[in-house]
Amino acid sequence: MKVYRSQAKSKSVTEAKSSLTNPRPSPSSSSSRPGFSVADGFEPAKAVKTGGLGTPRTRTNPNDLTFHGGKVLSSPTFQPIYVGDYWSTPKGAADRTYNDAFAKDLVSGNHEAILSQYGVGKGQAAASTVVPGAPKVVTQADVEKLVKAQIASGAVANGPQTVHMVVLPPGTVLSDGNADSTQGLGGFHNSYVGADGKPVYYGVVCYSQGNNGIDFTGNGRDNVTITESHEFDEAATDPDVGQGKVAWYNQKYGEIGDLAVNSGLVPLDKAYVRDEKGFAVQVEWSNADHAFEGVKKA
Numbered sequence: 001m002k003v004y005r006s007q008a009k010s011k012s013v014t015e016a017k018s019s020l021t022n023p024r025p026s027p028s029s030s031s032s033r034p035g036f037s038v039a040d041g042f043e044p045a046k047a048v049k050t051g052g053l054g055t056p057r058t059r060t061n062p063n064d065l066t067f068h069g070g071k072v073l074s075s076p077t078f079q080p081i082y083v084g085d086y087w088s089t090p091k092g093a094a095d096r097t098y099n100d101a102f103a104k105d106l107v108s109g110n111h112e113a114i115l116s117q118y119g120v121g122k123g124q125a126a127a128s129t130v131v132p133g134a135p136k137v138v139t140q141a142d143v144e145k146l147v148k149a150q151i152a153s154g155a156v157a158n159g160p161q162t163v164h165m166v167v168l169p170p171g172t173v174l175s176d177g178n179a180d181s182t183q184g185l186g187g188f189h190n191s192y193v194g195a196d197g198k199p200v201y202y203g204v205v206c207y208s209q210g211n212n213g214i215d216f217t218g219n220g221r222d223n224v225t226i227t228e229s230h231e232f233d234e235a236a237t238d239p240d241v242g243q244g245k246v247a248w249y250n251q252k253y254g255e256i257g258d259l260a261v262n263s264g265l266v267p268l269d270k271a272y273v274r275d276e277k278g279f280a281v282q283v284e285w286s287n288a289d290h291a292f293e294g295v296k297k298a
């Protein structure tokens with residue numbers, strides 16, 4: 001089933017994840033939704049259970065995020081896991097070097113400084129790893145199994161604020177159960193309860209190109225970093241959404257990354273900027289400015 005905003009509103013969302021989608025119109029959906037185009041990237045606004053958390057603070061702008069009492073990652077660790085034999089080819093290895101550098105940049109750069117107002121501080125990058133294989137389709141269950149195996153084998157380190165970022169190879173289709181990347185799904189983040197009873201955080205991103213995923217710039221490296229910034233920033237500001245404990249959220253649009261890409265508020269080609277080191281990152285909503293911000297001015 002394709003995930004459209006209208007369907008999601010009537011759907012009781014117990015979905016244990018937050019997905020980034022830019023659905024492609026099918027013949028039937030485009031006729032029922034005149035004017036819809038791929039550039040109208042959005043993901044459904046997901047109703048979340050906020051019972052017992054009291055009334056959210058008064059908003060000063062309908063796009064502002066409100067705090068619902070959940071945990072925020074104050075010093076998150078970005079830990080990349082590259083899936084597929086592609087990453088061991090010369091081109092894949094060069095992409096990996098680029099993306100490892102991005103992970104270091106993201107956690108300490110001026111883009112992430114936007115998040116300080118939400119309680120997220122500077123973080124760190126942890127060593128990446130490559131998982132061989134050539135998966136055609138990767139599901140949420142596959143991702144969790146893979147992350148568990150990497151932690152269990154010691155290939156990657158886990159920590160209370162680690163976000164394992166699973167990066168798929170070119171051509172591999174990502175499916176979240178509702179939509180797949182050929183329909184515009186770019187990635188999602190979620191958590192599962194680890195062996196010690198504590199949450200393990202992860203994100204997964206498509207190597208978006210052409211009709212697979214969300215092709216922001218035509219360059220796969222950029223598409224990966226933009227989607228990673230989306231998922232990592234959401235994992236930092238709303239890590240436990242999958243466990244039903246919401247932190248920063250907008251009831252209409254969803255999590256922080258969703259305002260720019262899934263709401264239709266910003267055209268896809270304006271939804272990203274380049275940071276001070278030239279990496280492409282998604283613009284994020286700043287409550288302080290009541291506006292989208294790409295890179296925090298020093």
Ligand SMILES: [Zn+2]
Pocket residue numbers: 018019020230234255257258
């Ligand atoms: Zn999102």
